[in-house]
Amino acid sequence: MDPVHEADTSGATGPIDKVADLGRDIGDYIRQQRNTAKISLRQLSKLAGVSNPYLSQIERGLRKPSAEILQQIAKGLRISAEALYVQAGILDEPIGGPVVDAIRVDSALSERQKQILLDVYESFRRENAEDRTTSDAPGQSDMEAQ
Structure with missing residues (x-):
């Protein structure tokens, strides 16, 4: 075959x-x-x-x-x-979940304000992800990470 x-x-x-x-x-x-x-x-x-x-x-x-x-x-x-x-599978899953969705649909915000909020939110998420990977490093206790 x-x-x-x-x-x-x-x-x-x-x-x-x-x-x-x-x-x-x-x-x-x-x-x-x-x-x-x-x-x-x-x-x-x-x-x-x-x-x-x-x-x-x-x-x-x-x-x-x-x-x-x-x-x-x-x-x-x-x-x-x-x-x-x-x-x-027609659309990619939006990153950020309900917070991002809420910002995107808020009619009280301008498009510029929405983008600024999304940028700040994403920077906090990246920072927290980096902190988690640093604190999960081998040989470092939870007390040392704080």
């Missing part, structure tokens, strides 16, 4: 497997969100304007939804479309 068509028995995953995993991951995530919201598949189908069979296939990882479909599903689940985009 040629190398292109050889079965991989090592357990390693190739690019095709990773795409399939993304489909399963987003499907699992949508199912978890739906169950948490206590919404049936049929109800979400109506709320999102997506056919019941198609939504079922998405949840089972058989179909990978487009960004537009994810946006409709997010609306039906009343969650952010960005959260679904991150789960689906």
Whole structure:
């Protein structure tokens, strides 16, 4: 058998497997969100304007939804479309978490103020990460690190 068509028995995953995993991951995530919201598949189908069979296939990882479909599903689940985009691998996970998100959506701040706050916040996070790696150095006790 040629190398292109050889079965991989090592357990390693190739690019095709990773795409399939993304489909399963987003499907699992949508199912978890739906169950948490206590919404049936049929109800979400109506709320999102997506056919019941198609939504079922998405949840089972058989179909990978487009960004537009994810946006409709997010609306039906009343969650952010960005959260679904991150789960689906369309967007990278934002760095910083809820603090960064809160700064970005605060309409009382100008874009310049937001950027300054984000820069300061990130500098504190970097400094704290450096402090943790220094205090975790071998041969240094917690008391010496303080």
